Amino acid sequence: MSEVKLAAVARNEFGxxxxxxxxRAHQIPAVLYGHGAEPLxxxxxGHETMLALKHANALFAIDLDGATQLAIAKDVQRDPVKNVxxxxxxxxxxxxxxVTVDVNVHVVGESAPGTIHVVEAQSVTLEAEATHLPQAIxxxxxxxxAGTQVHASDLVLPEGASFVGDPESVILVISVPQSSAxxxxxxxxxxxxxxxxxxxxxxxxxxxxx
Numbered sequence: 001m002s003e004v005k006l007a008a009v010a011r012n013e014f015g016x017x018x019x020x021x022x023x024r025a026h027q028i029p030a031v032l033y034g035h036g037a038e039p040l041x042x043x044x045x046g047h048e049t050m051l052a053l054k055h056a057n058a059l060f061a062i063d064l065d066g067a068t069q070l071a072i073a074k075d076v077q078r079d080p081v082k083n084v085x086x087x088x089x090x091x092x093x094x095x096x097x098x099v100t101v102d103v104n105v106h107v108v109g110e111s112a113p114g115t116i117h118v119v120e121a122q123s124v125t126l127e128a129e130a131t132h133l134p135q136a137i138x139x140x141x142x143x144x145x146a147g148t149q150v151h152a153s154d155l156v157l158p159e160g161a162s163f164v165g166d167p168e169s170v171i172l173v174i175s176v177p178q179s180s181a182x183x184x185x186x187x188x189x190x191x192x193x194x195x196x197x198x199x200x201x202x203x204x205x206x207x208x209x210x
Contacts (some may be wrong), residue, residue, distance in 0.1 A: 001071070003061040004052040007078045008042040009062065019087065028085050032062065032109030034092035040064065050085060057101050057133035060090065070094065070196055072130065075124070093130035098163055100127050103134050111174050117141045124152065128161035139171060148174040 011022070011029060019029045022043050028050075032040040052058050053076060060071045074075035079086055079184060093099060102123045111117050124137060137155055144150075153167035 002052070003059050003064065004048075005061045006044050006048060006052070008044050008062050008064045009164075011041040011043050014041065015072060023084070023086070028088060030088040030090055032064075032069060032090045032092055034063045034071075035094070037092070042198055044088070046085075050202045053085070053088075056104060056135040059133065060094075062090065070131065072099065072133065095128050095131050098127050098128045098160075099133075102126075103135055104136045105171060106136040106138050107141055107172065108138050109140045111148075112146065114176060115144070115146045115174050117144075117174055118174050120170045121152075121172075123162040124155065124171070126157065126161045127164055128158065132158065132160065134158050134161065139170070141174065144174045146174055154194045176198055 008030075009027075011018070013021075022029045023046070025043075027043040027047040028046050030042050030044050032042060040122070042062070044062070052060065053073060057072060062069050062071055070117040073088055074091045074194065076085060077087040103126050104123045105119060105121060107117060107119065108199065111171050116129050126134070126137075128134065134157075137157065139150055141150075150171045150173075151167065152163050152165065152169045152171060155163060155171065157163065174189065
């Protein structure tokens with residue numbers, strides 16, 4: 001994904017009241033930090049920023065008073081009820097440097113007939129170039145048999161990216177669905193009912209033939 005350009009304005013008011021006024025103006029309060037510089041408190045256009053954040057690990061080009069800073073969103077605070085964005089922390093990055101990010105696992109393909117895949121890790125932590133962050137890591141289960149495990153070391157990562165953590169950690173497992181005891185009992189009860197109904201029908205037919 002290319003850089004998302006956003007025009008920012010400096011914030012001089014702080015606190016909950018100021019943040020509410022900013023959000024009422026259809027803007028989002030945010031802070032830019034990193035590389036030893038003083039944090040910059042800014043406000044961003046609400047709609048454009050919200051749309052950009054739908055893309056995982058988006059790279060932002062934030063323009064403030066004619067100066068552009070590259071940054072990635074490190075923390076997005078949302079209202080748990082309204083699900084609106086309340087505040088964003090941006091980490092300033094530079095081309096060529098590497099950062100640590102969480103990347104979602106995206107499963108593709110179909111495992112062997114009669115099997116299912118169970119995802120053990122919904123996301124993985126990678127170290128990657130700040131200006132080339134992957135939005136997702138694809139894991140193919142095409143044709144995999146029951147009992148197969150996909151480990152972190154099996155992941156196909158973008159060039160320049162590396163996995164952070166234990167390479168033997170399990171990402172997903174291929175297994176055969178197991179019916180529960182309740183399912184088994186329900187199936188047995190249904191079979192018994194059908195058998196009783198068949199017997200009753202046969203008995204009725206025999207009686208009518210007399």
